[in-house]
Amino acid sequence: MISPSDIVDVEGLSKVLSCSTATIKKTWREYPHIFIxxxxxxxxxxxxxxxxxSYLIERDYKNGISRSKNKKMGRGFKSYRMSKKKEKRVQDQESGKKLGKYQEGRLTEPETRTDPIDNFRSMFAIS
Known part of the structure; x- marks a missing residue:
């Protein structure tokens, strides 16, 4: 068993913190360390x-506020979040109105295009 005053490497720290070695390798620079x-x-x-x-406690529990008492980290905070799937479904109302007006304008404009086949026939006088 590792005592609190022991010096450990990345693997030892992962055992102490009960997380994977890969997690520690990604974040090891954040923790107080020395080099050998x-x-x-x-x-x-x-x-x-x-x-x-001590560093983790100071970082995660500022002023001694536990997770259950912290409003941002409590259960009520989750209700304000929106999943990415739901976020994609929400439409921008203003953009939707503008798009509708644009499409209406396109439908009311007179058709000014000519048929390419008619152009070809007229060029070569094919009847």
């Missing part, structure tokens, strides 16, 4: 467990 050796990569990064946990 000359490299400046995740391979040479080491983390003090107590510092990382």
């Amino acid at each position: 050796g000359l490299g400046r990569t995740a391979k040479s990064a080491r983390f003090i467990v107590n510092d990382v946990v």
Whole structure:
């Protein structure tokens, strides 16, 4: 078992935080770390467990407000969100009105185009 004052690498931190190693590899730069050796990569990064946990608590629970008391993170907040599928279904009313007027105008305009076959016949006097 890893104690809070232990120094761990990426794999050890993933075990402490109960998440995948890939997740830690994506976000390791956010956490307080030190480097062992000359490299400046995740391979040479080491983390003090107590510092990382303190950082996460400070970042996620500002001023000691728990998730259940925070209005933005509570259950009520979900009701204000709209899924992407529903968002696509919502129509912009103003744009819809403009499009309707444009299509009405196109229908009322007189047809000014000539038939290409008639043009061809007239050019060569084919009857």
